[in-house]
Amino acid sequence: MINSLDEFLEPLKSLTISSIDENGNPFSSYAPFVKFNHKYYVYLSLMAKHSNNLTQNPKASIFFCEDEKDCKNIFAKKRATLQCEVKRLEQNSNEEKEILEQFGLKFGNEMITMLKNLGDFYLFEFKPFYGEAVFGFGKAYNLGGEFFEEFLQRGNSSNSGHGKK
Template structure:
């Protein structure tokens, strides 16, 4: 069953952190604005961006959502969600490609997205989760489950945080 707390948390973001691997398998992290469309996450990146090169060389990445430091209750227990994903580059000018860019225009500054659409070096990347985890405080760590990774699944065989 969908977890409203998880959905509300993810819906509060306009950008996500992408973690990709470079040609030497070194990790690289940065952020990008995103849209969620049919239970997948999409970013629109220039081919000049390091992630573009990394994702073409290694089409696996993780995406990360983390509660803002200024609004968290405890810096040691920030709410966060991580998803490991398979990544594909969408074919330009397909109906799906156009629909997703229309979603970018609805979510963000329409004129900015239209400007980016006019740049030939931008590509649309699809992130399809195959594993995920969420933390919503001390002792509140979950795996993501369900067909659309919108369920919190209690972890089994975990003892939590003990005291010395």
């Protein structure tokens, strides 16, 4: 049983970003991430389509999902989705330095230094404003609390959920 969102996220190294492109169409891709001070960060090249999408439309969804090799039932993979406000951070700021240190701890300083030296990589910050999580059949939660990290049991009614018909 997973007791916290952080417990679920701890082994994960990447997330899926769903952004909106210049034509209003959805676009999904993935990126390695770190969570720091209750926010989620990805380090993206400006050449990546989702960098432009996130800059032009600063709302996106991020999705975390259990690896298929680890799940007991493919129809009930553990997963969490967060709706977020997004902002691109300034390069060479104290904030960037602090967060890139977290990336170095998780992914290795050599990789982060190489990406930084390319010059076109920017940190994008995802601040949640809504979330949901599913950890199996009948185990669906809304995410709540100040930072959208607490599991809130969804109410069941006779007309919804996995009840009898």
